[in-house]
Amino acid sequence: MRLSEASKDRLPGNVGVPGYDRSGALHAVHFGIGAFHRAHQAAFTDACNRAGNEAWSITGVSMRSATVAEQLNPQDGLYTLTVRSDEGSDTRVIGSVGEVLVAGPDRDTIVDRLASPECHLATFTVTEKGYCRAPDGSLDLTLASEGFYPILCEALVRRRDAGLPGLSLLSCDNLSGNGKQLGRLMREWIDAKAPTLRDWFAENCTTPDSMVDRIVPAPSADDLDALEQRIGLRDEGAIFTEGFTQWVIEDDFAGPRPAWEKQGVQVVDDVAPYETAKLRLLNGAHSLLAYAGLDHGHTYVHQAIADPKLRALVKRLMLEEAAPTIDAGEDQDLASYADQLVTRFENPALNHRLDQIAMDGSQKIGQRWLEVLAERNDRAGLCEAILTGIAHWLHHVSGQVRVVDDPRADALQNACAEASGAELVTTMFGKAGVVQSPWSPSDTETAFIIAQLRDLA
Template identity: 85%
Template sequence: MRLSEANIGRLPDNVGVPGYERSGARHAVHFGIGAFHRAHQAAFTDACNRDGGPTWTITGVSMRSATVAEQLNPQDGLYTLTIRSGDGTDTRVMGSVAQVLVAGPDRETIVERIASPDCHLVTFTVTEKGYCRAPDGSLDLALASDGFYPIVSDALSRRRDAGLPGLSLLSCDNLSGNGKQLGRLMREWIDAKSPDLRNWFDSECTTPDSMVDRIVPAPSPDDLDELEQRIGLRDEGAIFTEGFTQWVIEDDFAGPRPAWEDAGVQLVGDVAPYETAKLRMLNGAHSLLAYAGQDHGHTYVHQAIADPQLRTLVRRLMLEEAAPTIDAGEDQDLAAYAEQLVTRFENPALNHRLDQIAMDGSQKIGQRWLEVLAEQQNGGASICEAILTGIAHWLHHVSAKARPVDDPQADALQRVCAETSGPELVEAVFGTHALIQSPWRPSDAETDFILARLRDLG
């Protein structure tokens, strides 16, 4: 029996339920309704709804697959969120998602939903590659034509023509200056495809920066089976996560929004210090554990961080390499943050898979590692052994010698790894006209270090 509005009364008393009216609510549309959104932005919105303020609901949009729609729509958008720790589990039903649409077959409905007077927000967790950037950071118009840009642009045009106000477009992805990047890329699309919309967009819409943080592993079939045994209903959209969650947003909205601050969201004037710390310390350490951990024979994050050699590398990356490049805010203690991250990585109940983190590395390592290397190099520091070790493991990974590679540049990277070696390989991947665009150019010493580690990996 599936979780649904009709069956919610069958749940045990220890499973929290929404308890608020979900119809007639203010509305947001979210592109990329994967596990992270359901554990993070949708959970914060559900918490606001429970507090008794104006109710908000979310229409989720999947860009490619109908999987999430097939999970949630038969359940009236309901799903459970389970927090796991060494002390046990805590499960409650989330009610903030109203419906899930799929961009292809449901395109017109999505445009209508965004163009509706009830819609005030459009939010995004489409991953780094979903922004359709060319290697130089500009918008790849060919790729973007199959993404969210034409849908959002068409909906904004309808709002303008109907005399409705603009929207807040809120990126929740791991991009440096994610709101600024979203605004710049949207303007590139508008200038190319709907130039008459540009002045209205500039005056009516905002694209705040944000930083998001919560570790959300992909659920396994065993997770779903265990939950069903425990709560008595089948939830195909169940999410399992850690207790920690953080959301920092630039306070720059075009109109109404949920009272997220009442649920613990930080509204600030400048997101940059929080964002940089998260990208370079948490995400940088995660990538190191993903590539090196798999080469060490580990499957999960908690196994990799328990490996003494990898634990030492992670601490070095966070404290000696990344932290000195971060201009911390007044309330940020980076040393304490590093210790908090190690504790979170150690959580044995999450089973956060390393191969999940390893996906799309070519889109991630620029912000997580290469910007740190550039700043350290420019400052005259000695070579960053932890990050360079991570790069060696990443090159070993993308060479496809060890395991399948899930990356938008997989074919090009594998070809370079097969056709070049030695310093030419490092130059081909990170040089002036290379596959990975970054401000960092490897020195001879750094190149030698990477190649020595690669030789150790075979």
């Protein structure tokens, strides 16, 4: 029997269920309703609803695949969130998702939801590639036509014409200045496709920065089977995660929002220190573990961090290379954060796959590694950990060792096939390189990468 409104009372008493009115008078539309969103924003919103605040209902949008809609809609939007640790598993049912729509067949309904008077928020976890940026960082209008931009733009035109207030557009993706980037890219779309909307958008909509931190592996079939045995119901949309969770949001909203700060969310004036620390320490270390770990024969993060050589590289990356480039906030202790990250990586209950982290590297390594290298170009000493990571990434994207899941896979593999040595480094990271890079490799850095690549050959 599937989890649903009708069956939830069959759950054992140690599985918490939502007791609030799920019809929801206030609404948010979320683009990219994968595991990451369901372990973060939807969970915090569910906690607000349980606390007795005015309930919010989330309309989830899948941009391409109908998989999540097929998982959650037969379950009335309900799914379980299980926190895993060495001490066991704690499961509760999340009720904040009302429906899941798919951008193609449900496009008109999505526009209706965004244009309705009850909607106040549009939120995003579409991954780095979902922002449809060209290599120079501008909006690629051709790619963007298949993304969320035309849907959102049409809804905003309808809101303006109906005399409704604007929306808060809240990016929760791993981008430096994610809100600022979303605002800039949205304005580029508006300028090209609906120029009369520009002034209204500027005056009525906001795009706050945010940072979300929680490790959320993709669930396996074994995970779902074991959960069914434990709770007595089948949940095709189940999410498994760690106990740690953090969400930091810039206080810049156009209208109502859930009272997230009452459930532990930090609403601050400046997100940048938290965002930069997460990108350069957590995400930077994750990428290093992914590419180097796969080359060392590991499958999961907890296996890779247990490898003494990789553990030493991760600590060097975080403490010696990345941390000195971060202007920490008053309440941030970067050394303690790095220690905490190592402990989180060690969690064997998560089974966080390295190949999941390795996806879309061309969209990620710029802010995780290359910005650090650019800021440290005038400092003494090589960033050997990051440069080692780059060598493993080049080995990975060659396509000779494993399948490359990246939006620029063909260009990356062609570059690796046509160039080698110093020429390959220039082809990838030079001024007209395949990867947009703020960093210009020095001769010494290039030689170090080439030496590492020879060892991997």
